Amino acid sequence: MVNIAVLGYGTVGSGVVEVINTNHEIVNKRAGQEIHIKYVLDLRDFPGDPVTEILTHDFNDILTDDDVKVVVEVMGGVEPAYTFVKKCLLAGKSVATSNKELVAAHGPELLSIAKENAVNFLFEASAGGGIPIVRPLNSSITADDITGITGILNGTTNYILTKMSNEGADYDTVLKQAQELGYAERNPEADVEGGDACRKIAILTSIAFGKHLDYARIHTEGITKITAEDFKYAKSMNATIKLLGTTKNVGGTLYSFVAPMMLPNTNPLYGIDDVFNGILVHGNVVDDIMFYGRGAGKLPTASAVVSDVVDAVKHMGTNIMTIWDDEALEMGDFADLTNRFFVRVSGGSEMKEKIEEIFGKVQFITTHEVAGELAFITENMTEAAFDTKKKEFEYVINVIRVAF
Amino acid sequence: MVNIAVLGYGTVGSGVVEVINTNHEIVNKRAGQEIHIKYVLDLRDFPGDPVTEILTHDFNDILTDDDVKVVVEVMGGVEPAYTFVKKCLLAGKSVATSNKELVAAHGPELLSIAKENAVNFLFEASAGGGIPIVRPLNSSITADDITGITGILNGTTNYILTKMSNEGADYDTVLKQAQELGYAERNPEADVEGGDACRKIAILTSIAFGKHLDYARIHTEGITKITAEDFKYAKSMNATIKLLGTTKNVGGTLYSFVAPMMLPNTNPLYGIDDVFNGILVHGNVVDDIMFYGRGAGKLPTASAVVSDVVDAVKHMGTNIMTIWDDEALEMGDFADLTNRFFVRVSGGSEMKEKIEEIFGKVQFITTHEVAGELAFITENMTEAAFDTKKKEFEYVINVIRVAF
Numbered sequence: 001m002v003n004i005a006v007l008g009y010g011t012v013g014s015g016v017v018e019v020i021n022t023n024h025e026i027v028n029k030r031a032g033q034e035i036h037i038k039y040v041l042d043l044r045d046f047p048g049d050p051v052t053e054i055l056t057h058d059f060n061d062i063l064t065d066d067d068v069k070v071v072v073e074v075m076g077g078v079e080p081a082y083t084f085v086k087k088c089l090l091a092g093k094s095v096a097t098s099n100k101e102l103v104a105a106h107g108p109e110l111l112s113i114a115k116e117n118a119v120n121f122l123f124e125a126s127a128g129g130g131i132p133i134v135r136p137l138n139s140s141i142t143a144d145d146i147t148g149i150t151g152i153l154n155g156t157t158n159y160i161l162t163k164m165s166n167e168g169a170d171y172d173t174v175l176k177q178a179q180e181l182g183y184a185e186r187n188p189e190a191d192v193e194g195g196d197a198c199r200k201i202a203i204l205t206s207i208a209f210g211k212h213l214d215y216a217r218i219h220t221e222g223i224t225k226i227t228a229e230d231f232k233y234a235k236s237m238n239a240t241i242k243l244l245g246t247t248k249n250v251g252g253t254l255y256s257f258v259a260p261m262m263l264p265n266t267n268p269l270y271g272i273d274d275v276f277n278g279i280l281v282h283g284n285v286v287d288d289i290m291f292y293g294r295g296a297g298k299l300p301t302a303s304a305v306v307s308d309v310v311d312a313v314k315h316m317g318t319n320i321m322t323i324w325d326d327e328a329l330e331m332g333d334f335a336d337l338t339n340r341f342f343v344r345v346s347g348g349s350e351m352k353e354k355i356e357e358i359f360g361k362v363q364f365i366t367t368h369e370v371a372g373e374l375a376f377i378t379e380n381m382t383e384a385a386f387d388t389k390k391k392e393f394e395y396v397i398n399v400i401r402v403a404f
Numbered sequence: 405m406v407n408i409a410v411l412g413y414g415t416v417g418s419g420v421v422e423v424i425n426t427n428h429e430i431v432n433k434r435a436g437q438e439i440h441i442k443y444v445l446d447l448r449d450f451p452g453d454p455v456t457e458i459l460t461h462d463f464n465d466i467l468t469d470d471d472v473k474v475v476v477e478v479m480g481g482v483e484p485a486y487t488f489v490k491k492c493l494l495a496g497k498s499v500a501t502s503n504k505e506l507v508a509a510h511g512p513e514l515l516s517i518a519k520e521n522a523v524n525f526l527f528e529a530s531a532g533g534g535i536p537i538v539r540p541l542n543s544s545i546t547a548d549d550i551t552g553i554t555g556i557l558n559g560t561t562n563y564i565l566t567k568m569s570n571e572g573a574d575y576d577t578v579l580k581q582a583q584e585l586g587y588a589e590r591n592p593e594a595d596v597e598g599g600d601a602c603r604k605i606a607i608l609t610s611i612a613f614g615k616h617l618d619y620a621r622i623h624t625e626g627i628t629k630i631t632a633e634d635f636k637y638a639k640s641m642n643a644t645i646k647l648l649g650t651t652k653n654v655g656g657t658l659y660s661f662v663a664p665m666m667l668p669n670t671n672p673l674y675g676i677d678d679v680f681n682g683i684l685v686h687g688n689v690v691d692d693i694m695f696y697g698r699g700a701g702k703l704p705t706a707s708a709v710v711s712d713v714v715d716a717v718k719h720m721g722t723n724i725m726t727i728w729d730d731e732a733l734e735m736g737d738f739a740d741l742t743n744r745f746f747v748r749v750s751g752g753s754e755m756k757e758k759i760e761e762i763f764g765k766v767q768f769i770t771t772h773e774v775a776g777e778l779a780f781i782t783e784n785m786t787e788a789a790f791d792t793k794k795k796e797f798e799y800v801i802n803v804i805r806v807a808f
Binding site: 022023026029030031032124130131135136139140141142143144210268270271283285286287288289290291292293294299302303305306310311314318321323 | 435534674694698
């Protein structure tokens with residue numbers, strides 16, 4: 001029997017307890033021994049909940065109990081999670097976490113402490129929720145030189161964009177609905193401004209390339225400027241708009257960014273709707289691989305956390321090799337990345353000449369559903385070049401990068 | 405440095421050599437040490453190929469060389485692969501194989517020998533080609549009670565069905581094209597009659613449920629009876645036709661079968677075209693997860709084989725827990741499985757009464773592109789019940805199960 005403790009009895013924490021209780025037979029079989037939850041840490045009380053019997057308000061109860069071999073950290077946020085996790089690892093306890101803020105900020109240090117102490121720091125749920133992606137990147141896609149990762153990594157924004165696409169509704173209306181349904185937070189900034197996706201692509205990139213990509217270095221744009229009109233143009237091109245976190249190798253230089261993009265219906269990520277997430281990995285020999293599933297939610301996230309607990313139990317006393325050095329991953333300057341840009345400008349056909357004068361050869365896009373403006377897609381150009389051109393042209397309404 | 409040997413220098417074997425040579429830097433880093441190919445076994449000679457320097461015609465050179473710690477078996481077929489693999493495992497060498505016939509027939513025995521000898525028997529490439537699915541089932545989806553696996557598991561048939569769908573062409577025409585392009589064998593039976601998909605779903609099911617599913621017990625139908633007309637009906641319903649290997653838990657009983665099915669455009673497998681494969685796994689807590697990628701081909705398959713070599717090197721001296729007992733997996737009788745059936749019958753509207761008399765309440769499907777016949781979808785009924793009804797009705801042209 002292995003004793004574990006759960007730090008935090010919120011949505012994911014109560015999900016972890018539920019998954020271990022519901023699936024105990026199969027989980028114990030796969031772990032090779034019985035997994036027993038000895039403590040749940042939370043500052044709150046939960047009168048009437050069976051968790052009361054194992055609830056503690058004092059982290060030291062867990063830290064000083066040598067019987068506890070695996071600790072689940074599902075509190076979220078950097079502190080006190082960071083302090084608690086570090087102490088657990090130093091005390092010879094493995095840790096499984098769903099906390100992307102913690103992993104993105106302190107992943108390499110915590111991995112290194114785990115290694116020194118012959119325990120494990122596992123974080124399958126921190127990127128992609130229930131989707132197995134961290135462990136496959138770490139132990140399945142090991143024969144490839146990975147040349148790109150691009151993913152729909154945030155369920156809230158994908159839900160909003162899917163509703164906008166299906167209903168022709170505008171951003172504010174859909175956000176409000178999403179908030180009422182509990183799919184978006186009251187303060188939705190971390191999701192809609194791309195910060196959540198940014199941390200997730202930072203984690204996946206670091207694992208895939210073996211060095212640390214600080215999320216603060218990733219150019220990040222959210223979905224708040226996307227409009228119903230943008231979707232009308234997208235549809236006219238058999239495309240849709242998705243918020244993507246992307247890292248790609250262009251001629252030996254890595255670039256990483258988070259931004260909404262126009263995706264053609266031939267892209268494997270095109271059909272991934274609602275709260276589902278999808279991550280496309282490209283390797284130089286395996287070509288495209290895609291992983292799809294629920295990127296968030298109580299039980300899917302808990303499923304990934306418990307799979308880490310199982311792995312920790314199977315590897316008691318042995319550190320699972322994870323290559324994520326503290327050394328900064330060398331990245332290209334975002335200004336040098338080339339993209340094609342979909343641009344909407346106010347005005348009529350008299351503007352075409354001026355547009356081509358500034359933006360060069362472009363492909364004009366028309367849809368009978370939008371009037372009083374022009375839209376076009378540029379050729380490939382650097383972000384810096386596009387930025388300069390955009391500043392020269394005062395009529396721009398909106399810009400979305402194009403993945404075709 | 406770890407010495408390895410490759411048994412078989414055919415398509416996959418030469419791919420394995422190519423992947424290890426091309427990606428040696430990253431592969432060695434992920435393995436934690438240098439992987440060195442000491443021998444390649446093949447009965448043929450390859451004049452001018454650098455492999456000549458390490459080529460042997462004698463398996464005993466490899467078996468008796470204690471320096472060889474990992475053996476790659478990519479010869480295909482049950483014998484002599486089975487004898488060679490067994491000897492290697494007994495001699496304390498780990499084995500990585502892409503050989504689905506071998507794994508489906510002797511998986512549990514070889515896993516058990518590997519365990520007794522503290523080595524590993526790994527077979528990521530045996531189901532799903534380059535797609536990571538065996539390792540994720542074994543070590544990622546460990547918190548779930550798996551309730552279903554369904555997959556497009558054969559690239560040849562998916563290529564044929566995709567061409568039939570896109571071009572409105574008939575089966576024989578497309579098969580011939582596929583043979584000319586090398587996507588189908590001259591003797592295509594193993595692919596088009598479903599035998600390949602059958603072995604793959606047997607492997608995935610055994611891993612997911614921990615006991616042995618003998619592939620010979622799986623009801624298997626191929627795609628040879630699918631016609632251009634069937635696709636016309638499918639399109640009229642926003643559906644397509646895919647060859648699926650399926651195992652599902654219905655009320656506590658497992659059923660497994662391979663057959664072409666009508667898939668609606670809302671199914672995550674709907675858009676998986678050409679030689680790509682996709683595997684949808686459903687767990688009771690994680691919900692749907694899908695894995696997508698190249699299910700065959702020299703380099704993608706070699707990528708999966710080499711990832712097994714890396715795993716074997718990382719786990720030198722330690723057996724990776726794989727639950728696949730020799731005990732037979734308890735399965736329901738295929739006759740008791742319920743499905744809905746799409747049925748085409750010759751005749752006109754005068755037949756409707758007779759159809760409903762025999763098949764019960766049905767949903768008639770019309771497309772202006774097909775004349776002189778009627779088509780309908782039944783309610784859910786057991787395979788046995790449908791079979792009886794079909795025998796009562798002499799006008800049936802074709803039948804395809806429906807996944808909606």
